[in-house]
Amino acid sequence: MNIRLKGRWWYLAIFLVAIALPHIVTSRYVGQIIIMGYLFSIATLSLNLILGYAGQASLAHAGFFGIGAYGVGLLTKGGVSFWIALPLSASLAAAIGFLVGLPTLRTRGSYFAISTLCLGVIISIVAGNWVQLTGGYTGVVGIPTPTPIRVPWTVEIRFDSLLAQYYLVLAFLILTMFAMHRIVHSLTGISFMAVRNNEMLAEAAGIDTFRVKLTAFVIADFFAGLAGGLYASIMGSISPSTASMELTFNWLVYLLIGGAATLGGPIIGAFVIPIIMESLQFLAQYRMLIFGVLLIVVIIYFPRGAMGAILQLGEKWRREWRKRQEEGPRVAASQRP
Amino acid sequence: MELFLQQIFNGIMLGSTYAIVAVGLTLVFGILHIPNFAHGHLYMFGAYIAFFLMTIAGLGFWTSLLASVAVMGAVGVILERLAYRPLRERPHIDSFISAIGALMILETSVIVIWGPQGRRIPNPYPGIIEVLGVTMSYQRLIVIVAAVSMILLLNLFIKRTTLGATIEAVAQNREGAMLVGIDVNKVSAITFAISAGTAAAAACLVAPIFIISPTMGALLGMKAFVIVILGGLGSIPGAIVGGYILGLLEAMGGGYLSAAYKDVYAFGALIVILSLKPTGLFGKEVA
Numbered sequence: 288m289n290i291r292l293k294g295r296w297w298y299l300a301i302f303l304v305a306i307a308l309p310h311i312v313t314s315r316y317v318g319q320i321i322i323m324g325y326l327f328s329i330a331t332l333s334l335n336l337i338l339g340y341a342g343q344a345s346l347a348h349a350g351f352f353g354i355g356a357y358g359v360g361l362l363t364k365g366g367v368s369f370w371i372a373l374p375l376s377a378s379l380a381a382a383i384g385f386l387v388g389l390p391t392l393r394t395r396g397s398y399f400a401i402s403t404l405c406l407g408v409i410i411s412i413v414a415g416n417w418v419q420l421t422g423g424y425t426g427v428v429g430i431p432t433p434t435p436i437r438v439p440w441t442v443e444i445r446f447d448s449l450l451a452q453y454y455l456v457l458a459f460l461i462l463t464m465f466a467m468h469r470i471v472h473s474l475t476g477i478s479f480m481a482v483r484n485n486e487m488l489a490e491a492a493g494i495d496t497f498r499v500k501l502t503a504f505v506i507a508d509f510f511a512g513l514a515g516g517l518y519a520s521i522m523g524s525i526s527p528s529t530a531s532m533e534l535t536f537n538w539l540v541y542l543l544i545g546g547a548a549t550l551g552g553p554i555i556g557a558f559v560i561p562i563i564m565e566s567l568q569f570l571a572q573y574r575m576l577i578f579g580v581l582l583i584v585v586i587i588y589f590p591r592g593a594m595g596a597i598l599q600l601g602e603k604w605r606r607e608w609r610k611r612q613e614e615g616p617r618v619a620a621s622q623r624p
Numbered sequence: 625m626e627l628f629l630q631q632i633f634n635g636i637m638l639g640s641t642y643a644i645v646a647v648g649l650t651l652v653f654g655i656l657h658i659p660n661f662a663h664g665h666l667y668m669f670g671a672y673i674a675f676f677l678m679t680i681a682g683l684g685f686w687t688s689l690l691a692s693v694a695v696m697g698a699v700g701v702i703l704e705r706l707a708y709r710p711l712r713e714r715p716h717i718d719s720f721i722s723a724i725g726a727l728m729i730l731e732t733s734v735i736v737i738w739g740p741q742g743r744r745i746p747n748p749y750p751g752i753i754e755v756l757g758v759t760m761s762y763q764r765l766i767v768i769v770a771a772v773s774m775i776l777l778l779n780l781f782i783k784r785t786t787l788g789a790t791i792e793a794v795a796q797n798r799e800g801a802m803l804v805g806i807d808v809n810k811v812s813a814i815t816f817a818i819s820a821g822t823a824a825a826a827a828c829l830v831a832p833i834f835i836i837s838p839t840m841g842a843l844l845g846m847k848a849f850v851i852v853i854l855g856g857l858g859s860i861p862g863a864i865v866g867g868y869i870l871g872l873l874e875a876m877g878g879g880y881l882s883a884a885y886k887d888v889y890a891f892g893a894l895i896v897i898l899s900l901k902p903t904g905l906f907g908k909e910v911a
Contacts (some may be wrong), residue, residue, distance in 0.1 A: 298800030342715075342717065344717050344720060344721070387634065387895075388896060390896070390898065390899025390900075390901070391895060391898065391899065392897050393898070393899055394899075396659075396715065396716040396717055396720075397659035397716045397719075397720050397900060400659070400720050401659075401661075401846070401849050401853065401894075402894060402895050402898050403848075404846060404890070405846065405850070405892075405894050405895055406895060407870035408846065408887065408891055409887075409888050409891050409892060410841075412885065412887060412888055413888070416885065450682065532842070536724060536728065539721065539724065543721065548641065572732075572735075572736055573732065573736065574727065574732075575728045575729075575731065575732040576732035576733060576736065578725070578727055578728055579724075579725040579726065579727070579728030579729035579732065580725065580729060581725070582721060582722070582724060582728065583706070583707050583722050583725035583726065583729075585721050586711065586718050586721045586725070587707075587710045587722070589713060590714075590718070
């Protein structure tokens, strides 16, 4: 069995577990945590594209998530179908990302991080103060669940049960993963990494670095908006905290601890960390303290996070194993009297 | 006219604290090139230490201020050693992420120890005087005088002492400084101590005027970055002028325009200016 196929088996196994999961876990509470895990996985995957692959720390990510959430929330409340509101809102997030990216992506490194941070704060201030549109700090409540899909001649797929919502979010997560996989393994994805590794060199090699960064930023914002739109429809209510800095920082922690610039890392992070935090309820008060320490330790000692560490270990074992196989007969031969 | 003068006075007071905080950040960000995003949180932590010393330990205002400066100086040194020094050879963005970790630690520590609600430090000088119809409380005057003298002292320290010259040497050329025998690690540690200490001093000075809260550091830190970038990276006069301009802008905006959106103007201005000049108004080097 070659390594490629082995990897695919893994994917299949995880996929089957994800399909079967709601039938194994019947607790509504756990179900909701898992749905949130999927939603934040989508958000973290999109942050990974701009931060992990293109190397630009966009700290307005929750802002774009918020734009998607407010878009879907307000449109579906106004009677627009969810299936039209969702792509519209995600595109709105991408369009705003494009407009903001034009000026901010001219800056580099920590300058870009600071200007996007300012943008994130502006978005949450506007969400809190533009009362006529956003409802101010009380937010938008009573957002309808996703519009049912009517399949001709058969049944209607409705999304008002937790089970249906689970599969809906899972479908979008798989869609996002597929999209990310395709992007990262395309020429565009390779140019993202070239820009991350050395912008000057990439420029010298003929890559239009500004366009590459803008592409990564717009795609990342589209998926952040998508995650936000799903979130609004499933949670039923949103407030300016949906676009808060704390959310961006949470995803940053998930991403870095899970493993930046890997495809599995963001999902591991977005799943494992909230579940650990949820099971250690008595530590709730110290949550951000622990995150802070973890963030510093991980960035210093494991820049590629848990996924990176796993890959490294796997590599090491494979090498050891190969070495032992090669050395095996020789050792046996030399030990012969 | 009276409202105008009153807002000018308030703006100068606000600007004085911004100027000190921005000068501290300039030393670290502009000179050592460490994007210490936790700078505002050092300020916040300093205010809480003074709060603790004054209300629980019952020390006087000035004693608490000095003690807070000393404690935060030590915190600055520890921060540099643990969170930034290991990342010196790595891309800036790694230090920035490390800084986000540090600010989470500082903010959560304060919430765990003192709770999330706002606190008030007793005002040591409650009197007021009136000049030209402008109400000036003693505490606000003290803030202005103390801030200006601190800025002058800091400037003298950098320009006239050997230690100050060493810091400038490292800023100009790290390798060159190492070649002539300057211990770069020591200079980094001292710079961090000064930066955190001045932030704590600024925080203690204004603490009796405003309510202190664990979240006040985040916004101030961002404003300090805005000032430092606009004022030209590494330029101390730029940081001072920038601090006063932002203070006046905010006082005027808060007095005449919408107070809810006052932060939007400052941050919006940053995005616009950075888009025109990606290295800041007076910046010369690309980070």
